[in-house]
Amino acid sequence: xxxxxxxxxxxxxxxxxxxLEGVKKICRVEEAIKKAEVLGAEEIFLVDNTxxxxxxxxxxxxxxxxxRFSRLPITFGGGIKTLEEALMAYSIGASxxxxxxxxxxxxxxxxxxxxxxGRQSVSGGIEYRTDSGIKSECYVESGRExxxxxxxxxxxxxxxYVGEFIITSITRDGTNSGPDLEILETINRKDIPIVICxxxxxxxxxxxxxxxxxxxxxxxxFASSSSYLKQS
Amino acid sequence: MRxxxxxxxxxxxxxxxxxxxSENFETVEVVSPSEINTENPIIILPxxxxxxxxxxTLKKHKWEDYLSKxxxxxxxxxxxxxxSGFQVLGNYSDESPNVQGLNILDFKFESITGALGxxxxxxxxxxxxxxxxxxxxxxxxxxxxxxxxxxxxxxxFVHGYAAKLDSNVKLNEDYCYLKAEIGEHEVIAxxxxxxxxxxxxxxxxxxxxxxxxxxxxxxx
Numbered sequence: 090x091x092x093x094x095x096x097x098x099x100x101x102x103x104x105x106x107x108x109l110e111g112v113k114k115i116c117r118v119e120e121a122i123k124k125a126e127v128l129g130a131e132e133i134f135l136v137d138n139t140x141x142x143x144x145x146x147x148x149x150x151x152x153x154x155x156x157r158f159s160r161l162p163i164t165f166g167g168g169i170k171t172l173e174e175a176l177m178a179y180s181i182g183a184s185x186x187x188x189x190x191x192x193x194x195x196x197x198x199x200x201x202x203x204x205x206x207g208r209q210s211v212s213g214g215i216e217y218r219t220d221s222g223i224k225s226e227c228y229v230e231s232g233r234e235x236x237x238x239x240x241x242x243x244x245x246x247x248x249x250y251v252g253e254f255i256i257t258s259i260t261r262d263g264t265n266s267g268p269d270l271e272i273l274e275t276i277n278r279k280d281i282p283i284v285i286c287x288x289x290x291x292x293x294x295x296x297x298x299x300x301x302x303x304x305x306x307x308x309x310x311f312a313s314s315s316s317y318l319k320q321s
Numbered sequence: 322m323r324x325x326x327x328x329x330x331x332x333x334x335x336x337x338x339x340x341x342x343s344e345n346f347e348t349v350e351v352v353s354p355s356e357i358n359t360e361n362p363i364i365i366l367p368x369x370x371x372x373x374x375x376x377x378t379l380k381k382h383k384w385e386d387y388l389s390k391x392x393x394x395x396x397x398x399x400x401x402x403x404x405s406g407f408q409v410l411g412n413y414s415d416e417s418p419n420v421q422g423l424n425i426l427d428f429k430f431e432s433i434t435g436a437l438g439x440x441x442x443x444x445x446x447x448x449x450x451x452x453x454x455x456x457x458x459x460x461x462x463x464x465x466x467x468x469x470x471x472x473x474x475x476x477x478f479v480h481g482y483a484a485k486l487d488s489n490v491k492l493n494e495d496y497c498y499l500k501a502e503i504g505e506h507e508v509i510a511x512x513x514x515x516x517x518x519x520x521x522x523x524x525x526x527x528x529x530x531x532x533x534x535x536x537x538x539x540x541x
Contacts, residue, residue, distance in 0.1 A: 091445065091447075156337075160341070160528070162526045176332055179333065179336070203371065204374065205370070206374075207370055207416070207481075208443070210369050252479070282443055306440045309441070309446065
């Protein structure tokens with residue numbers, strides 16, 4: 090079970106909000122990475138959600154800072170819209186790129202990246218809500234725009250273009266209310282690695298996620314952020 | 322500070338490699354072998370990259386003969402090949418069935434879900450490895466065979482293709498072979514001797530002990 094620490098950034102700072110909104114400054118990226126490494130992180134998931142929301146250039150500055158400091162694999166995302174931006178991310182220090190909005194809009198970008206860099210270099214992002222009385226509805230642009238598809242539908246359509254999915258429950262994000270493990274049961278494609286994210290406490294939830302992985306073979310890891318960032 | 326030559330292939334994780342060796346070496350990125358201008362050079366093929374794109378790039382810049390000479394000890398140099406950089410040295414990959422690899426190592430890389438029975442299309446994460454066979458004499462070299470034998474530090478893998486290790490694979494006496502398990506099969510995790518360290522995993526992303534191991538390989 091991969092233990093991934095999510096570092097959300099905005100401009101020059103690590104930030105954290107609730108349900109992808111109302112972010113507050115937490116610390117510098119070096120400090121967050123140091124904490125993650127001390128607490129046993131195996132990978133870093135570095136994302137600047139504001140870049141996708143406003144259609145801005147990805148936050149390469151923070152990737153550069155993080156890559157110079159960290160010796161862990163970094164999955165980098167937020168606003169990647171072109172092959173050139175993905176190649177720039179690898180050349181700065183990303184091991185994989187994370188694309189959500191660009192992937193949901195069409196598969197061309199994922200195909201182009203996989204052609205040059207291999208499918209294993211692409212993490213498909215899926216952000217969804219479960220608070221509207223339905224099982225799941227996916228969103229793009231940092232949780233602002235619903236696209237009328239469920240998590241299962243997106244996985245079924247996009248699984249052949251990426252190496253894994255990082256699926257984030259917007260509903261649970263920043264709430265420390267525990268992982269949404271039920272979502273895994275809705276996904277029919279069982280051959281693609283899934284990393285779950287949103288509401289996860291890396292300490293108290295690890296065991297139940299591990300237990301779930303016995304029945305859900307595609308559960309590859311979990312990404313947590315607020316629980317370790319708040320820890321002194 | 323001693324130079325290492327990193328072969329430039331677009332889309333590879335060159336920055337991870339440069340960062341990993343920043344304390345020990347000065348990294349020079351090169352496009353073709355003609356740019357290598359030192360005696361006993363150390364060459365690195367970084368990880369990431371699709372099989373076709375990687376092979377095409379290396380063939381375009383005439384790396385085949387040079388890399389082959391290193392592996393066959395006709396040039397006094399060292400070669401570190403990581404993940405996709407390892408796979409391109411083989412002769413075939415299911416990732417690009419119509420593309421011939423560099424044919425330097427006699428390996429065939431197959432889809433881990435097809436021939437190897439993996440339940441997942443990509444194998445990501447830390448995985449235990451061990452020595453499959455070691456007939457190579459590391460005498461006089463500083464490579465810590467015990468470190469490999471103990472398999473304590475699980476290295477980091479990211480791949481969808483692997484070379485199966487079974488009775489059909491001819492094991493050359495001149496290498497130490499590392500293995501890992503995928504599905505119900507054993508696969509080649511790496512080959513090592515004094516001239517080449519080629520790994521399916523990413524030693525540059527696998528922690529301090531693996532970095533130290535690579536530095537020892539390159540310096541001794």
